[in-house]
Amino acid sequence: xxxxxEIIEPSSRTTWEDWDENNSSTDTQTNLQFQxxxxxxxxxxxxxLLEGKYLAHSIKQNVCNLELINSVPEISLKIYKMxxxxxxxxxxxxxxxxxxxxxxxxxxxxxxxxxxxxSMITKPLVEYATSEVCHEECVxxxxxxxxxxxxSLSKYPCLEQPNIISGISAGVVCLREHLDLSALxxxxxxxxxxxxxxxxxxKILENFHFKFNPKPNxxxxxxxxx
Amino acid sequence: xxxxxxxLDNSNLRGYTAVVPSVAVGNVGQLACDLLISSLRMxxxxxxxxxxxVPILGYxxxxxxxxxxxxCCELYKCDEKKIIVLQLxxxxxxxxxxxxxxxxxxxxxxxGINDIVILTSSYAHEKKHIMTSPFRYLVxxxxxxxxxxxxxxxxEHEIIENGIKxxxxxxxxxxxxxxIEQLVPCLILYKYCSEGDNIPDAxxxxxxxxxVLRIFNRxxxxxxxxxxPISWKYLYGRPPPIGIY
Numbered sequence: 001x002x003x004x005x006e007i008i009e010p011s012s013r014t015t016w017e018d019w020d021e022n023n024s025s026t027d028t029q030t031n032l033q034f035q036x037x038x039x040x041x042x043x044x045x046x047x048x049l050l051e052g053k054y055l056a057h058s059i060k061q062n063v064c065n066l067e068l069i070n071s072v073p074e075i076s077l078k079i080y081k082m083x084x085x086x087x088x089x090x091x092x093x094x095x096x097x098x099x100x101x102x103x104x105x106x107x108x109x110x111x112x113x114x115x116x117x118x119s120m121i122t123k124p125l126v127e128y129a130t131s132e133v134c135h136e137e138c139v140x141x142x143x144x145x146x147x148x149x150x151x152s153l154s155k156y157p158c159l160e161q162p163n164i165i166s167g168i169s170a171g172v173v174c175l176r177e178h179l180d181l182s183a184l185x186x187x188x189x190x191x192x193x194x195x196x197x198x199x200x201x202x203k204i205l206e207n208f209h210f211k212f213n214p215k216p217n218x219x220x221x222x223x224x225x226x
Numbered sequence: 227x228x229x230x231x232x233x234l235d236n237s238n239l240r241g242y243t244a245v246v247p248s249v250a251v252g253n254v255g256q257l258a259c260d261l262l263i264s265s266l267r268m269x270x271x272x273x274x275x276x277x278x279x280v281p282i283l284g285y286x287x288x289x290x291x292x293x294x295x296x297x298c299c300e301l302y303k304c305d306e307k308k309i310i311v312l313q314l315x316x317x318x319x320x321x322x323x324x325x326x327x328x329x330x331x332x333x334x335x336x337x338g339i340n341d342i343v344i345l346t347s348s349y350a351h352e353k354k355h356i357m358t359s360p361f362r363y364l365v366x367x368x369x370x371x372x373x374x375x376x377x378x379x380x381x382e383h384e385i386i387e388n389g390i391k392x393x394x395x396x397x398x399x400x401x402x403x404x405x406i407e408q409l410v411p412c413l414i415l416y417k418y419c420s421e422g423d424n425i426p427d428a429x430x431x432x433x434x435x436x437x438v439l440r441i442f443n444r445x446x447x448x449x450x451x452x453x454x455p456i457s458w459k460y461l462y463g464r465p466p467p468i469g470i471y
Contacts, residue, residue, distance in 0.1 A: 016317050019395075019396050020391070098319055100280055101319060102319075104277075129459070131459075131460075131465060143285070146293075146294070159285060161284060161457050162459055163284060164283060164315075165282075166281060167281065168281075170281040170282055174275060174297045174298070175275060177295050178230060178232050178275045
């Protein structure tokens with residue numbers, strides 16, 4: 001509750017920078033960097049980006065098929081090499097949206113050197129703008145570049161206007177579209193993006209040889225015990 | 227920092243006016259630009275990719291029946307009215323903004339753009355003289371609109387000793403400063419407003435802009451000539467669930 005006369009900015013604006021103050025300190029901020037300097041191959045088969053807590057936590061990352069090759073701890077970004085598909089997987093879930101363009105810059109070689117690029121993101125179902133009544137627990141929509149053809153994921157309907165995505169998943173596809181390369185983003189609108197097991201999402205990820213962690217113990221997220 | 231331009235059209239822009247919205251309170255400038263693009267059926271001529279822009283992705287916000295992607299920073303033109311609009315759908319990253327805006331202006335100068343009009347807004351609580359119009363303007367010495375605006379009797383922005391400050395106005399004053407440095411004619415038009423349903427503010431902004439640029443037919447009612455983009459559907463949320471009635 002706010003006090004009389006108190007001005008509360010809507011939450012959507014709280015992530016943006018303050019342009020009214022002299023923000024000269026931001027000029028000296030260090031740019032994000034990978035922990036290791038490693039050679040990025042010129043011909044990556046697929047680059048998969050998984051964004052959000054649900055995707056990051058439901059996928060088993062300690063398996064022999066996934067080899068951790070690099071990371072940026074400040075933003076919880078990890079890059080894995082997936083041996084079975086000759087592909088690279090980037091998992092990210094905790095970053096400031098203002099840094100998205102810098103993160104894209106960091107990932108640029110992976111994005112441009114890959115034949116196929118797929119990004120996946122989860123969003124709360126309440127953010128899905130539609131006039132139709134949603135009875136589904138998970139709505140899957142796609143955004144694909146002009147050159148994206150014959151993908152098995154093309155069967156999903158296009159994301160209807162005025163819905164948009166922002167951040168890394170958006171940046172990956174934007175960059176590919178800018179370079180006239182193919183890319184596809186899948187948006188999973190789910191009612192419980194962090195807790196429930198989503199079979200539809202798992203089915204899609206299984207096609208890319210991902211394994212899953214067991215269902216999280218819901219009691220830990222309850223308000224019953226600490 | 228380098229801007230990556232993807233040109234979809236190589237036409238001549240000599241003599242055009244560039245309208246640039248600053249991401250500000252209530253997004254009034256951006257909403258006004260959306261109205262312009264939609265009403266004039268402007269054509270997308272370029273998109274810009276840069277580290278200075280927060281990425282945004284969706285399908286064309288002005289056309290339902292297309293599979294063209296729309297991104298954060300795009301350039302639209304209307305040949306008939308000799309106007310281009312640089313539509314921004316997210317704020318700029320502060321530390322890269324100066325370089326971004328300088329490069330944009332450089333490109334505009336190369337293309338022969340005549341002048342720049344910046345549309346923005348400021349916090350309603352910053353308006354000191356409450357009986358005056360909520361609109362303010364600021365025009366530099368190179369702009370040809372100065373005499374016209376004086377006839378219209380608009381209220382000029384008050385310049386305080388520390389330079390030009392439009393609180394809540396985003397990069398407007400920064401771009402204005404760059405225009406002065408590079409001798410580019412520039413007009414800032416802004417409205418004092420609050421966050422909320424800012425569609426009426428955008429309509430008023432277009433009305434003010436039209437008084438200077440003369441974009442729409444004077445013989446017809448202005449609001450009847452304005453077309454809201456399809457992306458404004460559900461701008462302030464989804465319809466209420468049927469189950470509650």
